[in-house]
Amino acid sequence: MTTEPEDEPGAVDTVVDAADAPSLAGAVAAAFAPDGPLAAADAHFLPRAAQDELARAIAQAVQQREVLVAEAGTGVGKTYAYLVPLLLSGRRSLVSTATKSLQDQLFLRDLPRLAQQLGVPVRRALLKGRASYLCRQRLRVAETEAQLPDRFAARALNRVSAWAQATRTGDLAEVEGLDERSPVIPLVTSTRDNCLGLECPAYRDCHVVQARREAMAADLVVVNHHLFFADLALRDSGVAELLPTVEAAVFDEAHQLVEAGVQFLGTTLTTGQALDLARDVLALGLRHARGLAPWAELAGAIEKAARELRLACAGPLRDVRGILKLRWEERASGDRLVEPLSRLVEAADAAVPALVALADTAPDFTKLAQRCENLAALAGRFEGEAPDGHVRWIDLTPQQARLVESPLDIRAMMAEQRAGPAKAWIFTSATLGADASLGWFTAQAGLEDAPKLVVGSPFDYTANARVWVPAPFPKPNDAAHPAAVGALAGRLASALGGRTFVLTTTLRVLPLVAQALRAAAPELMVLVQGSEPRRALLQRYRDGRGAVLVGSASFWEGIDMPGDALQCVLIDKLPFPPPNDPLVEARVRQLRATGGDPFNDYFVAEAAVSLKQGAGRLIRTETDRGLLVLCDPRVRQMGYGRRLLAALPPMGVLGDEAAALEWLQLLAEAH
Numbered sequence: 001m002t003t004e005p006e007d008e009p010g011a012v013d014t015v016v017d018a019a020d021a022p023s024l025a026g027a028v029a030a031a032f033a034p035d036g037p038l039a040a041a042d043a044h045f046l047p048r049a050a051q052d053e054l055a056r057a058i059a060q061a062v063q064q065r066e067v068l069v070a071e072a073g074t075g076v077g078k079t080y081a082y083l084v085p086l087l088l089s090g091r092r093s094l095v096s097t098a099t100k101s102l103q104d105q106l107f108l109r110d111l112p113r114l115a116q117q118l119g120v121p122v123r124r125a126l127l128k129g130r131a132s133y134l135c136r137q138r139l140r141v142a143e144t145e146a147q148l149p150d151r152f153a154a155r156a157l158n159r160v161s162a163w164a165q166a167t168r169t170g171d172l173a174e175v176e177g178l179d180e181r182s183p184v185i186p187l188v189t190s191t192r193d194n195c196l197g198l199e200c201p202a203y204r205d206c207h208v209v210q211a212r213r214e215a216m217a218a219d220l221v222v223v224n225h226h227l228f229f230a231d232l233a234l235r236d237s238g239v240a241e242l243l244p245t246v247e248a249a250v251f252d253e254a255h256q257l258v259e260a261g262v263q264f265l266g267t268t269l270t271t272g273q274a275l276d277l278a279r280d281v282l283a284l285g286l287r288h289a290r291g292l293a294p295w296a297e298l299a300g301a302i303e304k305a306a307r308e309l310r311l312a313c314a315g316p317l318r319d320v321r322g323i324l325k326l327r328w329e330e331r332a333s334g335d336r337l338v339e340p341l342s343r344l345v346e347a348a349d350a351a352v353p354a355l356v357a358l359a360d361t362a363p364d365f366t367k368l369a370q371r372c373e374n375l376a377a378l379a380g381r382f383e384g385e386a387p388d389g390h391v392r393w394i395d396l397t398p399q400q401a402r403l404v405e406s407p408l409d410i411r412a413m414m415a416e417q418r419a420g421p422a423k424a425w426i427f428t429s430a431t432l433g434a435d436a437s438l439g440w441f442t443a444q445a446g447l448e449d450a451p452k453l454v455v456g457s458p459f460d461y462t463a464n465a466r467v468w469v470p471a472p473f474p475k476p477n478d479a480a481h482p483a484a485v486g487a488l489a490g491r492l493a494s495a496l497g498g499r500t501f502v503l504t505t506t507l508r509v510l511p512l513v514a515q516a517l518r519a520a521a522p523e524l525m526v527l528v529q530g531s532e533p534r535r536a537l538l539q540r541y542r543d544g545r546g547a548v549l550v551g552s553a554s555f556w557e558g559i560d561m562p563g564d565a566l567q568c569v570l571i572d573k574l575p576f577p578p579p580n581d582p583l584v585e586a587r588v589r590q591l592r593a594t595g596g597d598p599f600n601d602y603f604v605a606e607a608a609v610s611l612k613q614g615a616g617r618l619i620r621t622e623t624d625r626g627l628l629v630l631c632d633p634r635v636r637q638m639g640y641g642r643r644l645l646a647a648l649p650p651m652g653v654l655g656d657e658a659a660a661l662e663w664l665q666l667l668a669e670a671h
Helices: 021-032 037-041 049-064 078-089 100-118 136-145 151-164 207-217 225-234 239-245 254-264 271-288 295-314 328-335 338-357 363-383 411-418 439-445 481-496 510-520 534-543 582-593 598-615 639-647 657-670
Strands: 003-005 067-072 093-097 123-126 220-224 248-251 267-270 324-327 390-396 401-407 424-429 452-455 465-468 500-503 525-528 547-551 568-571 626-630 652-654
Touching (some): 021 078, 037 100, 049 067, 049 078, 049 248, 049 424, 049 452, 078 100, 078 248, 078 424, 093 225, 093 239, 100 220, 136 151, 207 239, 220 225, 225 254, 225 411, 254 424, 267 271, 267 363, 271 295, 271 338, 271 363, 295 338, 295 390, 295 401, 324 328, 328 390, 338 363, 390 582, 411 439, 439 598, 465 657, 481 500, 481 510, 481 547, 481 568, 481 657, 510 547, 525 534, 534 547, 598 639, 626 657, 652 657
Parallel strands (some): 067 452, 093 220, 123 220, 248 424, 465 626, 500 568, 525 547
Antiparallel strands (some): 267 401, 324 390, 390 401
């Protein structure tokens, strides 16, 4: 967490009283004018009518403390369109975005640059979840007691130890070369369960406490969606205390807001959480109270119950790879989960008296007793029925089972927050729906009554982009479909000399597509998701010549490849939600119960938004040119295909492969 003051002599005069609407609107318009401060500071700045319209609407929402839902197409410049009104309004603000990397980009690049260009003094803060910050107390324990899995983890711990001597923020993102999946991170960070709070010997130097303190003192705080919802649910990171004090809240990349809320507003019980508790009970008992309680027996009972619960969740599944999402009804039928859950309740409860009896010995015992009580209550909750409007499912991984109970949408949460102190609520993204009502987003967020704005992209898609639906082509459920996609990608990428993405809707087909692609275009470098970290793959793609990247969900959005680095995007099939997903099934039941049409109101709407996100990788600047290929014959054959094509930017339509190759040849010659 970092705060940075921006002190510019004479800059205070630039900030206007947000109560004076004409002054705020005028100041925003002047900032974006051809002779304004942004143009003066950046020779590449171009006034854009779409950006002006969006900024003007946001300025009004900020001044009036209103709600605004705004879809802004690629190239509008929505980041500056909301930051300029926030900075010039002088009002205390919160900005939430989709990921920690986007947080860092906003805080480290966009905000300081813009504050300097506008000459506005602003105290800004970056707030992440507690798992992003070093815990000095747990680092001390890890340095002396941690059992590390290999030499790579040992090196990582040494790097963290050296960095800890100088860091001011404690943000682990500062540690060069530290993989976010490193097993060292849980050892040197705290959780809500194991944090000692005021009893911690290192409390005065606590980076989490410092982060919250600085956020409460800042004019503008940058958070992420996951932290926002997790904190509203658990009140663990400071957002719940911060939110009532801000006068404007902006949610960028708002298309990810509902899913983040569903994941983090819910209740979660993990077998890993129970195993961690068992390990801590044993370690603390032997360290501080050896012989005063049967620590091995108490910890062993919790561990055994956790392992039995995971086995019950897995059922017949043995060789689990990745994450499997399982229906609750399928695993819990016949009370198969009740017995292991009951044993977990009993084991956790049994450890409490021994821990409470030793509370005066060390503060850790009190905290461990609370953790045992919380785990027992949580396991007991999952023994009962889920409340109305909630859905349960199980995420199964090779290491643990994660039992989740979650609301189906964020309507109740948003209604509760909007009923609080009056503030501006602004939601913006490049994709919030497939129609002017933006119903895909507003219905799930309870924002049907909010003013809406749709600002199209300033890019000339008609001149610079083409879309092609190959026909004839195997159907998506045909076994030959992945190979056909790979072979077609090989032919098109060869004509272009690489510079191609193949986006799939499932991980399962990645190797099949890649194999066919390599056979069709052996001269090209084929990069496949999962072969190495995402960041490394993207860097190899940028650095390479003649590269094709084959990826699934994580490559459909949040990737910026401007210029001629990416000029062809193939999408293997229409991105409908998986019908057997527990959340999808629950939403379908909810729609049917209220008289809705699940296919048109949900499946087609979801596919349209996802398709817009995938297609959005293609054209990133005014001069970009490219080809989008939809390898799904249903786009031509089914009535909803026209609706999905209409949701895309207005690209020229190609009729056959010869026309597609001719277009790519033009792009290759201009390269």
